[in-house]
Amino acid sequence: MAQISVATLAETVPPTRAPHEPAAPARGLSWLNVIGLILPLLLLGAWELASHLRLVSSVFLPTPERTIESFMDLLLSDNFQWDLLSSLNIVGQAFAYGTALALALGIAAGLSTTVERAFGPTLDGIRHIPPIAWLPLIVLWAGIGPLGKIIFISKVVFFPVFLNTLQGIRGAQKEHLELARVLTLNKRQMLRRVIIPGAMPSILVGLRYGASLAWTLVVVAEGLGGMTGIGFLIFRAQALLMTDQLLVCMVVIGLIGFAIDYGMRRIERRVLRWKPAFEGA
């Protein structure tokens, strides 16, 4: 039997220092959280300068102070909040109806090629006519009240949600479905425990996009008809050359849109907490 020699290279000694603590996520006033505020602050500064130094006429660019005054005026004497709520109401309803229909049809079409073939060509045709081309017809049929706007916005919200849902359902992995069969899950259980959770990443992308889309479209919908809502206020301000009111409306629209997307992102993070996120290279 050959002699086998084994020489010890090093014997590990238990460490005497404390174990490594993983880096804590950035909180509060750290650089990473504050960096997003730099650009807006710079823009605000530029605005201040440009308007106070009269680089641009005050008709085209009122000062930030004037804008804030205008905001207070609108709020206190012009029932701005009423218009805002009217817009939010329309967008909320449109989003609800549009996504409900899109989710239902998307799931049905995802599960059954028959359904997809039945509805597919029609939906594809409708989808390719731009929303703005639909608006005159919708207004003609449904009038300039809330109904017409809700129909218009629902239609636009429908498609991204429908397509993403369809794709999400179709992406169900064969391995998971086989596992479900081994566990004797019936079709309903498979849908609820395997197919839909697996489709959630796609579905949520569609919902997030649909939500922002719905909010930005409210200006279009309200601009082309009706007497209420923040979109109407924008066009009225343009007609009356009240640029300060115009800016107020734009800023408010932007802030609300940001809040909506932020809310959706939080929901997404909660629902998709099982997915390891890619934080960038």
Add this chain to the structure above:
Amino acid sequence: MTELTLAPSGARAGQLSLRRVSKSYRVNGRILPVLDGIDLDVEPGEFVCVVGASGCGKSTLLRLIVGLDHDYDGEILLADERISGTSLTRGMVFQDHRLLPWLTVEENIALALENVASPAAAKQARVQQHIDLVGLAGFERAYPYQLSGGMAQRAAIARGLVGNPEILLLDEPLGALDALSRAGLQEQLRRIWISEKITMILVTHDVEEAIYLADKVVVMQPRPGRIARQFKVELPSPRDRASIPFVAVRQRILADMGRFESPAPFAAARTLPAA
């Protein structure tokens, strides 16, 4: 919902019999035979390992037994009844753990009890019992992406056992793991089998794994898949991979398998005395 009572485990009734099982696939218009005339009996509580090179149909065999595929000739009987479709009496562990990514470890294991009629508290207790059995205590609320390959596979094994099946089928369960995890899990699998006494059929290409774990080894030959030889492994437990009887059995099996591949590497092995 099947009425599967959560009785404590013990040797369960039900001999598995395969009679003249054959299967072919249609590929590009041609017929490709995958299994040809498989005859196999598995006694209750037995640990059977099926070894063979790639393409010998061993995974297909498992899929037929678990009921994922019913297009075959011949009969598969469990306790003298033809099997039809999947059932909670036949559990399976896949090579890729197939834990659902959106469920925690305990939710994944509990999914196997979804169709078992039993109060929630009893199910919860049983899930926890199996989490402890495979050594994942403390990771109940972890998501699969947070687990290592070995841990995920252990969770999959717990899921396969929690419903108290009569037979557990394992399709190369340790194939995707590194060598160290594999050795550890083989040990754990054997201990679990000893304590749970569930019939196990494990498919592997690792001959040592088969000898280490099995009561009976079934050697399959490829193209088309047939059983070349079956024999009982009568080595005392715990089995020592370095012992001479172990190595002799290994050489014997490799020689058998080598007969169906190129003969050269195993020519020497054939001169060894039979174990």
